[in-house]
Ligand SMILES: Nc1ncnc2c1ncn2[C@@H]1O[C@H](COP(=O)(O)OP(=O)(O)OP(=O)(O)O)[C@@H](O)[C@H]1O
Ligand SMILES: Nc1ncnc2c1ncn2[C@@H]1O[C@H](COP(=O)(O)OP(=O)(O)OP(=O)(O)O)[C@@H](O)[C@H]1O
């Protein structure tokens with residue numbers, strides 16, 4: 246089930262029935278269960294969900310960075326430019342990473358080599374893919390460092406990562422990811438380790454670059470504040486499945502799935518600061534561990550709307566239930582929508 | 592309101608040694624002249640960016656680390672000058688909860704052992720049975736079943752481990768607690784549970800709390816007053832609502848404007864943070880914030896702004912009284928919230 250997009254062009258990324266299983270001690274544990282989604286050029290899709298829901302595993306699968314087939318199986322399709330990346334040889338894949346699809350990670354230090362100057366690291370990425378002279382590469386590195394807002398780029402080119410602040414390092418990582426003008430940028434919690442002032446700058450930078458280049462972006466986060474800053478569409482993940490998907494404003498203001506509703510009610514709001522608005526909303530219980538999912542809807546043991554005999558029997562499909570651009574995975578969606586209406590009329 | 596604990600011109604300077612001879616060449620002024628009062632029964636929020644000195648100040652107040660200079664007054668009597676032995680009676684009164692609920696619990700100790708350890712130290716007169724009872728009771732207090740007392744940390748989720756960390760602080764019935772980023776490592780739904788627990792225990796136990804966080808929405812929810820720290824100094828301190836609706840310091844203004852809000856249409860105009868973060872080894876002369884401040888004037892190079900009263904209970908360390916700053920939220924009744932599902 247995918248959302249029909251208003252865009253008429255082909256999506257940059259089209260994921261179909263992506264399933265990921267980890268193997269350990271002769272057992273296979275599925276952690277991502279047949280997910281589908283598209284991202285168009287110039288569009289940012291946010292993937293949100295709690296720890297362990299499968300966000301990073303999904304992004305690693307798109308980049309083909311998961312452990313090899315002895316430890317992990319990946320099924321389905323990851324289509325970019327008419328090619329299913331899951332069918333490429335490792336060698337072919339290396340030529341796709343960079344120009345087609347690039348990724349930035351939460352902790353900038355993991356993507357930077359501490360013993361090499363940052364300029365050389367960016368240059369290396371370019372040299373591998375492009376036939377360019379030294380001077381051309383140097384110009385391109387300077388251009389990239391300027392693009393990501395690094396002051397005094399001439400001097401900064403020859404600095405080591407350790408001599409830079411966290412925000413500057415994350416800018417270098419972004420410059421590296423953008424070096425080959427990827428069609429799709431995956432950002433996995435790129436600002437989680439940064440201060441809010443730096444986070445605000447990085448988010449603005451990413452929006453700005455996207456406006457200029459028209460790249461598609463998959464933005465992974467667990468912070469709804471960040472989602473509101475960056476996303477056009479939002480996908481909510483729970484235990485390896487998409488449980489709700491829709492336009493930013495629809496998901497934030499009219500969440501339909503009880504899990505999304507619970508998550509949003511648990512977020513403290515800046516506008517309520519100091520007003521002592523009482524207890525925050527919570528979700529009872531815990532996220533089930535992969536391999537131990539309950540029967541029926543994976544969320545039912547924690548869901549305030551769950552009905553025995555209904556929710557613990559069948560896995561709901563991700564379906565529009567009357568709102569084609571806002572599908573949800575819930576068996577009781579009609580009843581819940583009706584009771585919400587009653588509440589509003591009181 | 593009586594003052595429970597007070598910092599007077601508190602400083603913590605860390606020497607930095609460089610070169611072959613290991614001579615001290617500089618110092619990081621992690622806490623640099625902090626004056627602060629915490630009232631009995633209040634939750635004081637402490638915010639500021641990474642490296643601003645929040646944790647160091649928390650450790651100083653707890654006497655986990657002796658300050659370089661200045662005083663920490665507990666009910667008026669100074670702790671900083673006391674001998675190790677003379678501090679002992681105060682150790683029980685002040686407890687700490689840390690960010691990482693996993694690394695702060697010993698993986699080889701059961702919950703019971705972790706919880707009764709502070710009792711052995713502070714109340715050696717208790718029998719083993721009494722300690723066990725106290726542990727079980729405290730576990731219930733933080734919302735975990737008594738039966739979990741025989742388990743090990745790895746058998747718990749992150750939120751449960753943080754509850755155990757809080758229980759370990761509560762078991763000796765402290766008056767004052769420093770919670771250093773206690774919800775930063777938790778998922779939002781779990782964070783909400785732990786925040787609700789803090790609200791509940793501060794009410795029911797009359798606890799005084801210093802709540803350290805870098806999350807402005809969290810501090811807005813939990814704190815009665817908020818102190819804002821930058822490069823080892825307090826820039827502003829105010830009742831929570833006043834800080835968010837009428838900030839008096841340019842740093843607070845910038846910080847608040849950067850906070851991402853889960854609201855549609857909140858995207859946009861920010862007060863930019865100018866330049867780059869200064870090195871803590873060579874902080875700017877004059878006002879320490881001036882190199883990043885969008886309101887700085889030449890006078891700020893030489894000024895040493897002290898915390899001054901700008902409104903009732905509202906102190907700011909900025910020389911400019913002539914500017915009006917952009918608040919994070921306007922001071923009108925809160926917008927209607929959507930119904931909570933849980
Ligand atoms: N290499 C691996 N081998 C086995 N299981 C793994 C591996 N990597 C991840 N998992 C499991 O896959 C599930 C999804 O993990 P993932 O890292 O994608 O979560 P996430 O949504 O990114 O969480 P977080 O918000 O904490 O980053 C988890 O149950 C995790 O334990
Ligand atoms: N034991 C120490 N020795 C030397 N320098 C230290 C020590 N502890 C802290 N510092 C320095 O003191 C300054 C303040 O650090 P502190 O940990 O108090 O900041 P913080 O506000 O708690 O930051 P964060 O939000 O990252 O936890 C930093 O520059 C830090 O590097």
Ligand code: SF4
Nearest residue numbers: 878881884891909910
């Ligand atoms: S004193 Fe000057 S530099 Fe410091 S915050 Fe006020 S205006 Fe800005």
Ligand SMILES: [Mg+2]
Nearest residue numbers: 300301302433
């Ligand atoms: Mg992850």
Ligand SMILES: [Mg+2]
Nearest residue numbers: 645646647771
């Ligand atoms: Mg700290």
